[in-house]
Amino acid sequence: MTKILITGGTGLVGKHLSKELKAKGYEVAILSRNPKQENEYKWDISNDYIDEKALKNTSYIIHLAGAGIVEKRWTNKRKKILINSRVDSANLLFKKTKEFNIPLKGFISASGIGYYGGITSNIIFTETDAPKNDFISKICVAWENAAEQFESINIPVTILRTGVVLSKKGGALKKMNTPLFLSILGTGKQFMPWIHIEDLSNLFIKAIEDNNFKGIFNTVAPNEDTNSSFTKALAKVLKKLVLPIHAPSFVLKLILGELAIILLKGSRVSSKKITKQYQFKFNNLTDALKDIYTL
Numbered sequence: 001m002t003k004i005l006i007t008g009g010t011g012l013v014g015k016h017l018s019k020e021l022k023a024k025g026y027e028v029a030i031l032s033r034n035p036k037q038e039n040e041y042k043w044d045i046s047n048d049y050i051d052e053k054a055l056k057n058t059s060y061i062i063h064l065a066g067a068g069i070v071e072k073r074w075t076n077k078r079k080k081i082l083i084n085s086r087v088d089s090a091n092l093l094f095k096k097t098k099e100f101n102i103p104l105k106g107f108i109s110a111s112g113i114g115y116y117g118g119i120t121s122n123i124i125f126t127e128t129d130a131p132k133n134d135f136i137s138k139i140c141v142a143w144e145n146a147a148e149q150f151e152s153i154n155i156p157v158t159i160l161r162t163g164v165v166l167s168k169k170g171g172a173l174k175k176m177n178t179p180l181f182l183s184i185l186g187t188g189k190q191f192m193p194w195i196h197i198e199d200l201s202n203l204f205i206k207a208i209e210d211n212n213f214k215g216i217f218n219t220v221a222p223n224e225d226t227n228s229s230f231t232k233a234l235a236k237v238l239k240k241l242v243l244p245i246h247a248p249s250f251v252l253k254l255i256l257g258e259l260a261i262i263l264l265k266g267s268r269v270s271s272k273k274i275t276k277q278y279q280f281k282f283n284n285l286t287d288a289l290k291d292i293y294t295l
């Protein structure tokens, strides 16, 4: 049985992916700071520790671990946690893979479309575009560089630059789905590239099963939405109202500080490369939302 080790496998994406992998007959192990289940193993990134049993016989590592980007204000301390939880963790995986001599067949890492920076414009960013200089872009660059170290020991790397993940069980939709009204943020013109969790999960599995699926991919659905079109589509599916006034940018900046950029700015991201290799189940936002809310 092929063994897949998922870091942060206890999170939104990891839980869904684990279930799908198990259904396909893979053995799944999870690295967690607080292991609870039988297949969960301890790691302690700041103390350079990984339970060796987690890595034993592993064929692929899927690196999803990372502190929540929109969970807390970006103080200097929080910024370090956001970076270290993704980068020091990948460095530790690299070190232990070599130390324990694990013959990995692939290292697959999440990244974000934040790589292209917090920018609202009509430029359509593709995988070969340069990163920007803001904090969200810097996280992604450091995260991807840490993942790419595996190539130096001839282990193929796949990196998925992911848009907003749509799932009923958590993430952005849960935050947007407030009891009465939904609100458009700032101008509402910021792009909001998204992907249904089922397509994302399929893409992580494709990175295991398809030898040609290596390198960097924007994992975003082909249909483009802005914060305004997204909020309106969500309201329609949920049969709720959209607040008649937009949530003002300055208020969000006051409440959230620098982190507000994630909500108020949004790059237009190309899905051209990924659609050459993968046929999306959910291209259209309304269909994706209906699927999520009618299950």
Ligand SMILES: NC(=O)c1ccc[n+]([C@@H]2O[C@H](COP(=O)([O-])OP(=O)(O)OC[C@H]3O[C@@H](n4cnc5c(N)ncnc54)[C@H](OP(=O)(O)O)[C@@H]3O)[C@@H](O)[C@H]2O)c1
Residues within 6 Å of the ligand: 007, 008, 009, 010, 011, 012, 013, 014, 031, 032, 033, 034, 045, 064, 065, 066, 067, 068, 069, 081, 085, 089, 110, 111, 112, 113, 162, 163, 164, 165, 166, 171, 172
């Ligand atoms: N969800 C999205 O919309 C989205 C979009 C783009 C990119 N991504 C990226 O994709 C990855 C998976 O997303 P997700 O939504 O599944 O995330 P999630 O639900 O927040 O789960 C991430 C997991 O990372 C671990 N973690 C949290 N803080 C950590 C820390 N300080 N140090 C080490 N591990 C820590 C946790 O596992 P334990 O508590 O078990 O250790 C947690 O279950 C993340 O890296 C995320 O940034 C997500």
